[in-house]
Amino acid sequence: MLEKTFSPQDLEQKIYSEWENSGLFACTPSSTKPTYTIMMPPPNVTGSLHVGHALTYTLQDVLIRFKRMCGFDALWQPGTDHAGIATQMVVERNLEKEGLSRHDLGREAFIDKVWEWKNYSGGEIVRQQRRLGISPDWNRQRFTMDEGLSAAVRKVFVQLYKDGLIYRDKRLVNWDPKFQTAVSDLEVIPQETKGHMYYIRYPLSQDPTTFITVATTRPETLLGDTAVAVHPEDPRYQHLIGQHVKLPLSGREIPIIADDYCDQEKGTGAVKITPAHDFNDFEVGRRHNLPMLNIMDARAHLNDTVPPAYRGLSVTAARKQVLSDLEELGLLDKVESIIHAVPFGERSNVEIQPMLTDQWFLDAYKLAQPALAAVRDGKTKFVPEFWNATYFDWLENIQPWCISRQIWWGHQVPAWFAEDGSIFVAETEAEAHAEAQKHFGQPVALTRDTDVLDTWFSSALWPFTTLGWPEDTLELKRYYPTDVLDTGFDIIFFWVARMMMMGLYFIGDVPFKTVYIHALVRDEKGAKMSKSKGNVIDPLQLMDKYGTDAIRYTLASLAVPGRDLKLGESRVEGGRNFMTKIWNAARFLQMNNCQKLEGFDPLKTQLTVNRWIISEVAELASRIFNSLENYRFDDAANDLYRFLWGTFCDFYLEFLKPIFANVDDEASLSEARATASWVLAEFLRLAHPIMPFITEELWKSFGDSQLLLASTWPDYGKEMATATYIDSQAQQEMQWLVNLITEIRSRRSEFNVPPGAPTPLSFYEVTPEIEARIKRHEIILKRLGRISDLSIYSQSPVLEKGEVQFVIGATTIVLPLAGSIDLDNEVARLKKEIEAQEKEIITLETRLNNADFINKAKPEIIEEFRERLAVANQVKAKVQQALDRLA
Known part of the structure; x- marks a missing residue:
């Protein structure tokens, strides 16, 4: 007998060990089965499991378990990423505690330290992945700096260099002054910051008493200006184009040029051009062949190219000094306070500086063309499809990819x-x-070269290097291209597009047939999670408190394509309650001696109630199959919930109670026990991909010696449910009974009928067939509907005060309530509720119609108000219907 209380913490580790020891997670390259492959996005070796990981791994595990059950040779390739800057930062922090820096150790000794740290603590994320119950082929686990993968990286670099696609150039990059390296756009976080717009006068060389005024947020970069630009059609400056100005504080002469980049409506219409320290200015400088003057060193301090008074100053100190000197010379026209986006390093949290440096670049434009064509031609499909536009936009406007980093940990160039x-x-x-x-x-x-490669460079090779490339391995032939990549929208460009480019270039085929883009996990109010807001949800804590199945089920149920997930602890608690309901249902069957019956044939059942539930199971299996095939994890999870909690527990098991109580009818009792056990077992199979732990434990508790992990998907549920399993007559009759009981319960609830107060029920316009149904199910109807007595009439009803009617099919049903409730009090209560909802509606509409509120409020707050308004309108309509019925 199952324990009275479901305690996942006591079961999960034991069950996971059984799974892993069974060898069933492994793929079989020699198999003749059809293949199904997912490449796990490799988490950072420095990382710990966060809620985004939990969503990604849950959805992938659902697909892998489902496909295994459907007869596929499934490979879920696991691994971790060396995460260059992130890992180096952790090790450097540890050294700082000892009063050391990496330079004190030297490169080789420092790299040894990093490997030492990786081997000690780098497996933490993998241990946490196991906590989530995922089932990748752990024997095939790879690390992006494994020797095999490292050799592949070197081969790719050399080949691309020889093909003219990798080159060395002096270009502008995002420079992190703390780590003293170039960083990718993904590692740059724009932060809204209070700042100023400075208007500076540049005197004309020919007439120093005449000025052209420019507006800038970065006056310190003035010392690196090599031109002033105006719009070629700006009438204010036509006469100045081609002349020169004397650069303030420097005395250098620089030209006034015409370029469409200038916005006549912004600032003064004239802008300073600093090609070595601004991305837009860099492009202007290239178009006009301007000098590129780098005025900063690696720490973002001004270097020896600026006048002596400013050398060695930090950006902040230089700004203060430049402004002071400009004001003293009368060249600072005015200062305006503004809010603007300033780029900061994601990990360093210091201001990122555009910097002109010698770097290695990849000609991403040429590689992007086949990657664009592959999606346009349908070889790779995005789900949801609207992400195509993002993919196209990024690749159509792609720039050279800076692939070098000035750190020590990583693949050395x-x-x-x-x-x-x-x-x-x-x-x-x-x-x-x-x-x-x-x-x-x-x-x-x-x-x-001391540089290392951008982490995304090796990650871009993940789908084929993990399969043994450059060797022509059996795994590469069998599992490439992979079937689906599940990832977030934020790395469509940084990872998805780059895997597409590399896979097409080196293997000649796309790396995956489908890219499923899941949404962002937000808090329960729709706000983005952040440590500063204190709204971060830790999946490990939730698993400790509610069990792993609860969070897996919750995440799957919320995974609506294209819509962000709103996750709160209460939702996970609801998931835990569902697990408890499943457990209690199984325990109820055990208490009524329901056990799996060998040789049981569901198609030979005689009782209508059993033929009905078997039909419902077949349709459920078909719906879940189609949902998972189409990445509708939410539909699959919610269908499981509705079936188990509603159809199975609220009705089928209740319908069985009179049969369980009537031990004299041995044939009906035996069939009911066998059918109930079969239904539960089928439910466990269908639910296993989403809720693997509880389903595995219950499968075992009903006497099955084979692991549920090794079971197959029901044949009748692989396409449309097999017609032989569907008894439409039984479904029609039992659904009629379910609808009738549901309506009775709903009306009783609407009008606050006390639970212990039975009411009479009358049927009107009853056909002989419906009358026979009523009599067949009279006992169940009275017990579940709290009905004292039934009356059946062939004529139409004439309603009296306090009688509520509803219609099912062609039959009118009347529920007399006058004897069970105080009608006047109930009418007053309903009117009061309507007034309360109307007040709420007016308040919400007033806020939402206020333009000032809409412009200033955060998007998640506006969305919350709109949701509250929709709920208030629904409640008002429902209460009004109840009042109309009573009246």
């Missing part, structure tokens, strides 16, 4: 420099020396 600056790119140092000797005609000294 396989390039060596000779003293004269010649570059030799090769997979090994020996090959580089051989190339250099061939070039120079003699052996020469070479120095390896």
Whole structure:
């Protein structure tokens, strides 16, 4: 007998060990089964499980378990990412506690320290993944800096270099002054900041008493200006185009140029051009062949290219000094307070500086064209489809990809420099020396580039390097291209698009057939989670408190395509209550001696109630199959809930109670027990991908020796439910009974009829068939509907005060309530409720019609008000209907 209380914490670790030891997570490359492959997005080795991970891994695990049950040889490829900057930052912090820096150790010793840390604590995220109950092929786990993957990275770099797609260039990049490296756009977070717009006078060279005034938020970069630009059609400045100004504080002469980049309506219409420290200015500088003057060092302090008074100053100090000197010279025209977006490093939390540096770049434009065509031609499909537009927009406007980073942890660039600056790119140092000797005609000294590659570079190779590429392995032939990639929208460009580019270039095929984009997990009010807001939800704590199945079920039920998930602890608590309901239903069956019956044939049942529930199971299996095939995890989860809680527990088990009580009818009792056990077992199979732990435990408790993990999806539920399992006559009759009881309960609830007060019930316009139904189910109807006595009439009803009617099919049903409630008090209560809802509606509509509120309130607050208004209108309409019925 099952324990009285469901305690997931006592079961999960034991069950997971059984699964893992069974070997059933593993794929079988020698199999002849059809394949199904998912590449797990590799989490950072520094990471810990957050709610976004929980959603991603849950949905992928649902698909993998489902496809295994459907007869596929399923590979879910696990692994972790070395996460260059994030990992180096953690190790450097640890060194700081010892009073050391990486430079004190030197590169090799520091890398040894990082490996030491990775081996010690890098498995934490993997342990936490197991807590979530996921079932990847752990034997195939890879790390982005495994030797095999590292060799593949070197091969890819060399090949792209030889093909002219990787090159070295001096270009503008996002520079993190704290880590002293280039960072990707993904690692730059714009923050709304209080600042100023400074209007500065630039004197004309020919007439220093005449000025052109520019507006800027960064006056310190004035020292790196190489032009002033105006719009070519701006009438205010036509006569100045081609002239020069004398740069304030520097004395350098710079030209006034015309460029469409200038906005005549913004500021003064004239802008300073600093090509080495602004991305837009960089493009203007290239168009006009302007000098690129870098005025900062790696720490974002001003360097020796600026006048002596400013050398060595930080950006902040330089700004103060420049403004003071401009004011003293009478060149600071005015200052306006503004709010503007300032870029900060995601991890360093310091201001990011656009910086002109020597970096390695990849010609992403050329690689993007086949990746664009693959989605346009349908070889890879986005779900939901509207994400196509985001993918196209990013790739159609793609810029050269800066793939080098100035840190030590990562894949070191396989390039060596000779003293004269010649570059030799090769997979090994020996090959580089051989190339250099061939070039120079003699052996020469070479120095390896100290840069490492952007983490996304190796991640872009994940779908095929994990399968053994560049070797032509059986796994590569069998599992590539993969079937689906499940990820968030924020890395469509940074990861999805780059995997598409690399897969098409090196393998000649797309890396995945479908890209399922799940939404963002927000808090229960719709706000984005952040530590500063204190609204971050820790999935590990929720699993400790409510069990893993509860959070998996909750996340699946909320995963509506294209809509952000609003997750609160109360929702997970509701998921736990559902698990308890499943447990209690199974325990109820055990208490009534329901056990799995060998040889039971559901198609040979005789009782209408059993033929009905078997039909419902078949239709449920079909719906869930189609939902999971179409990534409608929410529909699958909610169908499971409605069936178990509503159809099975609220009605079927209640319908069985009189049969269980009548031990004299042995044939009906035996069939009811066998059918109930079969239905529960089928439910466990259908629910297993979403709720694996509780279903596995209950499967075992009903005497099945084979793991549920190894079971198959019901044949009748793979396409449309097999017609032989559907008894439409039984469904029609039992659904009629369900609807009738539901309506009776609803009316009793509407009018506050005390639970213990039975009421009479009258049927009008009754046909002989309906009369037979009523008599067949009279006992159940009276017990579940709290009915004292039944009356059946063939004529139409004449309503009296206090009688409420409703219609099911062609039959009118009347529920007399006058003897059970105080009619006057009930009318007053309903009117009072309507007034309360009308007051709420007026308040909400007033706020939502207030333009000032709409412009200032956060989007999640506005959405909350709209949802409250919709609920208030629904409640008012429902109460008004109840009042109309009573009247």
